[in-house]
Amino acid sequence: MKIISLILLFTFCVLTGFSQEWTLEQCINYAIEHNLDAQTMKNRIKESKIKLCNSRNNRLPNLNAGLEPSIYFGRGPGRTGSYQDNTQLNTSFNVVAILPIFSGFSIKHDIQGREFELQASLQDLEEVRENISMNVLALYMQVIMCKELLQVAKDQVQLSQTLVNQKKWLVDAGRILESELFDSQAVLSNDKFNQIQSENELNQSLLNLSQALNLEKISEFDITHPILLDTGLPMPNKNVENADSIYKLAINRRPAINAEKNRLKSMEENLAIAKAKRYPNINLSGGYANSYFYSFIKGYNNSLFWEQLKNNGNEFLSVNISIPIFNRLVTRNQIRSANISIENQKIVIEQTQQDLRKQIDQACNSFYSSWRKYEAAQQSLHAANEAFKNQQDRMTLSKTTIYDYIDAKNRLRTAKSNLLQAKFEYIFSVKILEFYKWGHLACD
Incomplete structure (x- = not known):
């Protein structure tokens, strides 16, 4: 019995101490479920449903x-x-x-107006969810980039450690001065410092992501690498990824635009309600x-x-x-006010559409510029890698100085960092364009 209890206790400790790796889809779903703005929008939807129910009940007799x-x-x-x-x-x-x-069909128009308000609230909730998804995506990719930058820093430490070991052997053999060993140890210390700094940046990025998810326990929080980041990146196609075609697809799908259009329809129903006051009530x-x-x-x-x-x-x-015969021109002024509200709402819709077009133009420009940056970073890394290999071979034969070796190693680290940043920038721009094209964020 004691053995079984110990096994159960051990299993519980292992399970509770296990660090779960979250996928992008899990992070987005959790953030949407626990976001306070999303919960507020859900309550607004409930209020809209209650108002719609009240409008429909106006058809019933009053007892x-x-x-x-x-x-x-x-x-x-x-x-x-x-x-x-x-x-x-x-x-x-x-x-x-x-x-x-x-009543001049005011009840019918009131019901229709409440239905449009409910649809606008649903679209507002969808917009909040999309904003949460985009924010989580950016933070998620920042964590992954910090992980890969940390791996670059670890590789630099490994290279410096190998160099220190070589210098120790050469100093013991009496082939080089001890000062060269000190220089290589200084390089190793600096690389270890850079590694610690990269670890801190990774921890900070994980903290930012966990706070965006509103997690209660963040000590064991970690994420997985999406498959896309470990495979070849798709090349841009100007015949497919252009602002005009994407805008035509996005304009009828964006919840922000659809919400404003529904509000316009609701205001048109309010205008009909104001006009209904001209008719008799029976x-x-x-x-x-x-x-x-x-x-x-x-x-x-x-x-x-x-x-x-x-x-x-x-x-x-x-x-x-x-x-109605005369009510101090109240009905006339209400009709005028409703018409002004409709005109203002049309301006809001146009402004929202213009903002969408600007966002798509920026996304397309970022898409192509980040790809060119990624190609240039690949070439830079190839050249820096070849230069470092040459310096590494010369250092083994003691035919170069430690300063030339450090310079080549630093240029290699910079090239790797630039490639990672360009890579993630391009992946993020791909995700943004897919979001505008298809109306949802791909989590693969």
């Missing part, structure tokens, strides 16, 4: 009941309506229902009323309660027609 008990001391109205000097109790109650028959009313009377005068013959209810009850049915 109310009333009860009015009164006690008169001294002179008060009697059962016949004449005033008498007595103390009496008079109670009346009624049930009234009012059904809207015609309501159908019906109800039931009854009363009870009791006099406290000594010797007064009060009828029984149920007998009075039987005799005093009455039903009614009426039609109420309200015709």
Whole structure:
């Protein structure tokens, strides 16, 4: 039994201490689920649904009941309506229902306007999700780049360590001065410092990503490498990746534009509601009323309660027609105000479309410039690698100085760093264009 308990305890410790590696898709889904802005937008959607429900319910009749008990001391109205000097109790109650028959179609337009507002809220939520996804993508790729830069720093430390070992052997053999060993050890110390700095940058990037996800426990947080980063990068195709074609695809898919278009439709319905106030309102009313009377005068013959209810009850049915004639020009000004709101909303839509076009132009320009930068970085790395190999061979034969070797090694490290930065910049620009083209962020 103790052995089984120890095994279970060990398994629990291993599982709880296991550092889970998060994929990009997991990070995005978690960030969307726990983001406060997204939760706020969900509550706004709930409010829009409630408002829509209220608008639909305006078609239903309005039913109310009333009860009015009164006690008169001294002179008060009697059962016949004449005033008498007595103390009496008079109670009346009624049930009234009012059904809207015609209101200039304002109820219909109000329902449609609420539906458009709900659609706008749904599009706002989608926009928030997309912004979260793009932010997580940028932070996710920053972590991966820091990881690869850390590997470059580790490689530099390994090279410097190998050089120090060679110098120690040569010093022990009496073939070089000890000062050259000191120089190589100084290079190793500097490379170790750069490695620590790269580790700190990696930890900071992981912290930034975990905070974007609103993680509670971040000590064991880590991510995986997407497959795309370890394979060949796609070459740009100007016949496919151009701003005009991407804009035509994106303009009908972007939630920001669709949200503003739905708000425009809602404002057009508000204009119809304002115009509906020019028409008459017709309501159908019906109800039931009854009363009870009791006099406290000594010797007064009060009828029984149920007998009075039987005799005093009455039903009614009426039609109420309200015709607008003059309301101090309020309706006219409301129509004018609604038209101005529509014009302003059209400007907002146009501005949103212009912003989208500018964003796509910037994304396409970044796409092609980052590819040229990536190609140049590849050539630079190839040249720096060849130069370093030459200096490494010459250093082995003691035919070059430590300073020339350090310079070649630093140029190789810079070339590797530049290639990594250009590589990630190009991958990010590819993701951005795919996002604008297809309306969603690819997580592969």
